[in-house]
Amino acid sequence: MRISTKDGAGGRKMQEFLEEVILDTFGDSSVGSIGLGNLDDGASFGNYIISTDGHTVKPLFFKGGDIGRLSACGTINDVSVMGARPILITCSLIIQAGFELEDLKRAMVSMKESCDEADVKLVAGDTKVVEDEIGLYVSTTGVGEYWDGLETNLDIIRETQDYPENFIKDSGLAPGDKIILSGTVGDHGISIMSEREELNIFGDLASDVCPVWGITRRAIETGGVSAMKDPTRGGISAALNEMSDKSAVKITMFEEKIPVKNSIRAAADILGINFHDVANEGKVVIGAREEYAEDILEAVRRSKYGKDAVICGEVSEGSKVFLRTKIGARRLMNIPEGDPVPRVC
Amino acid sequence: MRISTKDGAGGRKMQEFLEEVILDTFGDSSVGSIGLGNLDDGASFGNYIISTDGHTVKPLFFKGGDIGRLSACGTINDVSVMGARPILITCSLIIQAGFELEDLKRAMVSMKESCDEADVKLVAGDTKVVEDEIGLYVSTTGVGEYWDGLETNLDIIRETQDYPENFIKDSGLAPGDKIILSGTVGDHGISIMSEREELNIFGDLASDVCPVWGITRRAIETGGVSAMKDPTRGGISAALNEMSDKSAVKITMFEEKIPVKNSIRAAADILGINFHDVANEGKVVIGAREEYAEDILEAVRRSKYGKDAVICGEVSEGSKVFLRTKIGARRLMNIPEGDPVPRVC
Numbered sequence: 001m002r003i004s005t006k007d008g009a010g011g012r013k014m015q016e017f018l019e020e021v022i023l024d025t026f027g028d029s030s031v032g033s034i035g036l037g038n039l040d041d042g043a044s045f046g047n048y049i050i051s052t053d054g055h056t057v058k059p060l061f062f063k064g065g066d067i068g069r070l071s072a073c074g075t076i077n078d079v080s081v082m083g084a085r086p087i088l089i090t091c092s093l094i095i096q097a098g099f100e101l102e103d104l105k106r107a108m109v110s111m112k113e114s115c116d117e118a119d120v121k122l123v124a125g126d127t128k129v130v131e132d133e134i135g136l137y138v139s140t141t142g143v144g145e146y147w148d149g150l151e152t153n154l155d156i157i158r159e160t161q162d163y164p165e166n167f168i169k170d171s172g173l174a175p176g177d178k179i180i181l182s183g184t185v186g187d188h189g190i191s192i193m194s195e196r197e198e199l200n201i202f203g204d205l206a207s208d209v210c211p212v213w214g215i216t217r218r219a220i221e222t223g224g225v226s227a228m229k230d231p232t233r234g235g236i237s238a239a240l241n242e243m244s245d246k247s248a249v250k251i252t253m254f255e256e257k258i259p260v261k262n263s264i265r266a267a268a269d270i271l272g273i274n275f276h277d278v279a280n281e282g283k284v285v286i287g288a289r290e291e292y293a294e295d296i297l298e299a300v301r302r303s304k305y306g307k308d309a310v311i312c313g314e315v316s317e318g319s320k321v322f323l324r325t326k327i328g329a330r331r332l333m334n335i336p337e338g339d340p341v342p343r344v345c
Numbered sequence: 346m347r348i349s350t351k352d353g354a355g356g357r358k359m360q361e362f363l364e365e366v367i368l369d370t371f372g373d374s375s376v377g378s379i380g381l382g383n384l385d386d387g388a389s390f391g392n393y394i395i396s397t398d399g400h401t402v403k404p405l406f407f408k409g410g411d412i413g414r415l416s417a418c419g420t421i422n423d424v425s426v427m428g429a430r431p432i433l434i435t436c437s438l439i440i441q442a443g444f445e446l447e448d449l450k451r452a453m454v455s456m457k458e459s460c461d462e463a464d465v466k467l468v469a470g471d472t473k474v475v476e477d478e479i480g481l482y483v484s485t486t487g488v489g490e491y492w493d494g495l496e497t498n499l500d501i502i503r504e505t506q507d508y509p510e511n512f513i514k515d516s517g518l519a520p521g522d523k524i525i526l527s528g529t530v531g532d533h534g535i536s537i538m539s540e541r542e543e544l545n546i547f548g549d550l551a552s553d554v555c556p557v558w559g560i561t562r563r564a565i566e567t568g569g570v571s572a573m574k575d576p577t578r579g580g581i582s583a584a585l586n587e588m589s590d591k592s593a594v595k596i597t598m599f600e601e602k603i604p605v606k607n608s609i610r611a612a613a614d615i616l617g618i619n620f621h622d623v624a625n626e627g628k629v630v631i632g633a634r635e636e637y638a639e640d641i642l643e644a645v646r647r648s649k650y651g652k653d654a655v656i657c658g659e660v661s662e663g664s665k666v667f668l669r670t671k672i673g674a675r676r677l678m679n680i681p682e683g684d685p686v687p688r689v690c
Binding site: 001002003004005006007008009014017018021022025026029030031032035036042043045046047048050051052053054055056087088090091092093094095096097098099100101102104105108109111112115121122123124125126127128129130131132133134137139141143145342343 | 346347348349350351352353354359362363366367370371374375376377380381387388390391392393395396397398399400401432433435436437438439440441442443444445446447449450453454456457460466467468469470471472473474475476477478479482484486488490687688
């Protein structure tokens with residue numbers, strides 16, 4: 001058996017791969033209550049969350065961002081959606097011999113600016129230079145910490161649910177919860193693909209890559225956040241299905257309410273790609289207790305990257321994720337096999 | 346300017362590269378007292394140490410180990426030599442499409458066994474699959490924690506030195522200290538290079554890759570450890586020069602006492618490589634207060650991977666690292682430009 005690109009594309013195939021290769025070998029490996037077996041955005045130890053991501057995006061510099069910003073935000077966002085306050089990242093650079101020093105510096109400056117936005121420090125790193133034709137790969141690890149606002153939020157959740165965790169998991173959704181999307185979907189994946197295919201007609205196509213800590217902090221400070229996830233590889237389709245599976249609930253999304261830019265929709269049509277299935281790099285899917293949902297929405301809208309937030313789904317007893325149209329038609333929102341855009345992050 | 350392999354080879358060139366590209370951009374970036382600017386084996390936050398390493402070794406499977414064991418030990422050892430008790434690692438896999446699943450599983454099993462040896466858990470990870478011809482790259486991040494034995498050790502150091510840190514730094518050497526090597530040098534680099542050059546005559550050539558926590562734990566429990574470093578890329582030449590520089594002391598190594606296997610010495614001669622300059626992956630350079638040095642030596646020798654440990658150097662006022670022969674000749678031990686063996690870790 002040989003490994004295929006779908007095994008690393010964030011969808012159903014990758015889940016199977018992780019179960020067969022990683023979980024089979026390491027088991028439910030953990031030092032805190034959230035470990036490898038949870039396949040969540042990160043793992044817990046003491047009062048901290050840790051998360052790791054490798055970044056192999058092509059091209060390295062794209063409209064709206066670059067590999068430096070992407071790799072900082074990648075792990076900052078993973079710890080943010082678990083409710084932790086991001087404090088540091090580490091960075092492993094693997095660089096092709098002959099790579100332009102100026103391009104590397106440009107990516108590092110971009111990484112630094114993204115760290116500054118979230119008040120995160122790069123504290124350690126490693127550099128390898130190889131003859132392989134790779135350009136630049138960047139693996140980052142992020143650490144976030146428990147904080148007061150999170151405790152207050154979890155106390156609210158515990159009023160109606162047995163919730164022994166100190167962080168926010170994918171599995172916290174309960175019937176009655178609302179689903180909030182922090183902004184438009186599909187921006188990162190569709191704009192990367194459009195750039196590769198040279199679909200230049202859509203002038204405002206750009207990646208949404210940004211640190212989401214401003215969004216998650218405001219949501220948590222409001223209280224009543226039951227689950228969060230950043231819909232990266234596999235898009236909101238993969239994220240919502242994982243949340244539905246792990247929480248053992250049904251999610252119904254109101255199709256017309258899911259925010260998407262016209263240019264992204266048009267480009268997705270031309271490319272033949274479902275924008276629900278592609279990576280976002282600056283968005284959050286938020287599960288919110290019904291009575292707190294409107295307040296969370298308002299709080300998220302006040303954050304720098306949350307202006308387009310909407311309530312666009314609801315949670316009920318059952319299973320699977322459904323899309324419902326204005327006229328009442330309903331269809332399954334499946335987890336994709338994998339993200340249809342290769343080398344997206 | 347283009348990046349060259351020497352920029353990632355662990356010697357003087359890499360130091361310059363890190364200062365120009367990373368420190369210039371990020372400054373002295375830290376959340377604890379040991380941060381990026383220290384260029385130590387890891388960084389501190391709260392009661393923890395964190396460290397990151399990318400692994401691009403060729404071949405992936407070699408005598409004595411493989412990329413799985415190497416990448417687990419890489420960061421386990423970095424946190425161990427700072428005196429921390431390693432508790433967890435995370436792992437970012439970047440895999441070439443078409444890579445044999447069985448080879449990946451074999452590397453993962455090896456990683457798991459190395460983790461088990463040091464009682465470390467793999468808690469989080471990420472997988473990317475690319476079309477680039479890379480085989481397999483593995484970036485790991487390790488976290489270690491403060492523990493009782495470390496506190497006792499540091500109290501001893503503080504009797505004779507102002508030492509505000511909670512972990513063991515490269516800069517802790519003081520005049521009068523002894524230098525202990527936990528075992529033979531050159532094994533990893535020379536055996537990897539011999540394998541590539543098909544020097545099959547040396548049957549017992551094998552990498553020394555192993556977790557050094559057993560060594561560092563026993564040394565620290567004894568007390569009086571002032572500085573530690575694992576001499577990876579650039580070998581003991583780079584490690585000793587960094588310790589000498591950061592501690593602002595002179596180190597004199599007794600050349601004939603530095604342990605080296607006959608086969609490694611012979612292979613190094615044929616290859617024209619100085620075995621002092623190549624990576625070790627299971628060794629520790631230990632700085633020890635004089636009155637504790639013999640006890641530390643005995644403790645290290647009782648550990649699984651420390652049987653060949655010796656006291657082979659001493660620290661005095663001054664600067665630089667010197668090699669002294671039995672008949673009293675003395676010469677400078679320079680920091681190499683970079684590790685003479687490419688793709689060694």
